[in-house]
Amino acid sequence: MGIWKREFTLEHLNEICTDTMVSGLGIVFTSFGDDYMEAVMPVDKRTCQPYGMLHGGASAALAETVGSIAGNMCCPEDKCCLGLDINANHVRGAFGGTVRARAVPLHLGVSTQVWSIRIYSDRDELICDSRLTLAVHRRKRVCAG
Numbered sequence: 001m002g003i004w005k006r007e008f009t010l011e012h013l014n015e016i017c018t019d020t021m022v023s024g025l026g027i028v029f030t031s032f033g034d035d036y037m038e039a040v041m042p043v044d045k046r047t048c049q050p051y052g053m054l055h056g057g058a059s060a061a062l063a064e065t066v067g068s069i070a071g072n073m074c075c076p077e078d079k080c081c082l083g084l085d086i087n088a089n090h091v092r093g094a095f096g097g098t099v100r101a102r103a104v105p106l107h108l109g110v111s112t113q114v115w116s117i118r119i120y121s122d123r124d125e126l127i128c129d130s131r132l133t134l135a136v137h138r139r140k141r142v143c144a145g
Helices: 010-016 056-073
Strands: 028-033 036-042 079-090 098-108 112-120 126-138
Touching: 010 028, 028 056, 036 056, 056 079, 056 098, 056 112, 056 126, 098 126
Parallel strands: none
Antiparallel strands: 028 036, 036 098, 079 126, 098 112, 112 126
């Protein structure tokens, strides 16, 4: 079970993203382990800037999606996580194929979580290095669902 406080499957993670920006960008959760979660996103017309390269905002959306979902799976059922801050360093361009994001926790506290999310190309080249800070709240006060 590792860091996870909730039971989930990849099918469940992908199902909760139906009809959201996540599914609109083509983001799909693909794997998780004791201390990480991964998702992929296509580099196509939905996620590219006008010059044909992966848009930095799409990379940030992928990073925040994987980190936030992972963070929520690390909370007990009466808690939820919401984003406080995201930083994304875009270190290389991607011009096609897919990118893969891997989120690993740096800090899992009572009131905050910090996640490192690295995004890689199909050739395992680092595209973006991101850090996400989440606030942990009582579910019935802030978070829907």
